Structures are given as structure tokens and as C-alpha cells.
Amino acid sequence: MRSMFSLIVNGERHKVDATPDTPLLWVLRDQLGMNAVKYGCGQGLCGACSVLLDGESVRACQLPVSEIGGRRIVTLTGMTDTIATHLKAAWIELDVPQCGYCQSGQLVSAQALLRRIPKPSDSDIDIAMSGNLCRCGTYQRIRAAIHLAAKRLGGGP
Ligand code: FES
Ligand code: FES
Known part of the structure; x- marks a missing residue:
């Protein structure tokens, strides 16, 4: 079932409508238009989708949107x-x-x-x-x- 999630990306708060298991990668690219975050393998193996989550490099293709909470996401652009x-x-x-x-x-x-x-x-x-x-x-x-x-x-x- 779809829900609303509030994400802080590059210092700005965004509300997104997604199923809880939607990977952050697709929310960033498809809903927020942040195409600096790349899709490579989709399996956590290549690092093309890396973003900073509270300063740590994480794989956005492996991170369900429901698990982010108030942590700060920063892309290359930010x-x-x-x-x-x-x-x-x-x-x-x-x-x-x-x-x-x-x-x-x-x-x-x-x-x-x-x-x-x-x-x-x-x-x-x-x-x-x-x-x-x-x-x-x-x-x-x-x-x-x-x-x-x-x-x-x-x-x-
Ligand atoms: S797309 Fe390859 S690790 Fe995420
Ligand atoms: S894959 Fe071409 S520059 Fe790294």
C-alpha cells in the first residue's frame, strides 16, 4: 500500500508517495528528478547509486524509502x-x-x-x-x- 514519506534531500524537505519497499534510488530519480544518482546493477554491487545518508556512503538501490526516517540524504548535486x-x-x-x-x-x-x-x-x-x-x-x-x-x-x- 502506498504511503506518504517525508525526506530531507540536499537540505530540502520533500514529500513523496510510494510503497514502503520502494528503493530510495527510484524515489530520487523518478519522483524527485535527481538523475545525478545513477542506476547500475540495482543489487548493491556497483555503487553507481551511492548517496550520503547522515554523511555515510550508502547504496540507494538497497534502501527502502520507509527506513530513512529523519536522516539526511545528500546527492552529488548537494x-x-x-x-x-x-x-x-x-x-x-x-x-x-x-x-x-x-x-x-x-x-x-x-x-x-x-x-x-x-x-x-x-x-x-x-x-x-x-x-x-x-x-x-x-x-x-x-x-x-x-x-x-x-x-x-x-x-x-
Ligand atoms: S545500482 Fe549498483 S549498487 Fe545500487
Ligand atoms: S564506469 Fe566509466 S568512468 Fe567509471
Whole structure:
């Protein structure tokens, strides 16, 4: 049965009408038009649909809308703080994307990582980013861009 849910997305409250088991991904894309959140596998395996939930990177395709409650959702579009600004600049400077499809999710997970670990090691990056797959194999550039952003934020080597 459909119900109304109140979601806080990118700092704004939205009311959506959905069945309780509707994945957040479809609410964001189909009801709120937030297409920066990508559909990849739909099974929690690729990370293309990553969003921040209270600052943690989660898979929107696996999160029923009824389980979100008052937690704050942030998509790539809503990432505007200093960390995000430096990450996006590093991504551009190092030409990270190839086809680009996975990159929204990559940036979301990188943001969650730098909030938690301002000066991540290669291994911290590999662990934090392991749920975000890139069929184009941009992993080395992603790692370099995270180090560059961390450095400019005062945390990197
Ligand atoms: S679409 Fe959600 S993890 Fe792949
Ligand atoms: S840049 Fe193409 S899948 Fe990652």
C-alpha cells in the first residue's frame, strides 16, 4: 500500500508517495528528478547509486524509502562543502572520468571517506572505495584525486 514519506534531500524537505519497499534510488530519480544518482546493477554491487545518508556512503538501490526516517540524504548535486569543492576540482584537474557513469557514486564515497579520514592512506582509499566499481578502470586516477584533494584540504601527504 502506498504511503506518504517525508525526506530531507540536499537540505530540502520533500514529500513523496510510494510503497514502503520502494528503493530510495527510484524515489530520487523518478519522483524527485535527481538523475545525478545513477542506476547500475540495482543489487548493491556497483555503487553507481551511492548517496550520503547522515554523511555515510550508502547504496540507494538497497534502501527502502520507509527506513530513512529523519536522516539526511545528500546527492552529488548537494555536495557543496569545502571537501566536495576540492574533490570536484581534483577530479577535473586529473581528468578522472572516462565514460563518467560511475563517477557520481565515486565522488559520494570519496566525500564520506575524507570526512572520516582527512589524510587517507592508499589502503584507506582502497577499502573505502571498494564498493564503487568502474568499468573503465579509473581507479588510479580516483586514488590520485583523493590524495590531491586531501593535500589541499591540509590532510594529504
Ligand atoms: S545500482 Fe545500487 S549498487 Fe549498483
Ligand atoms: S568512468 Fe566509466 S564506469 Fe567509471
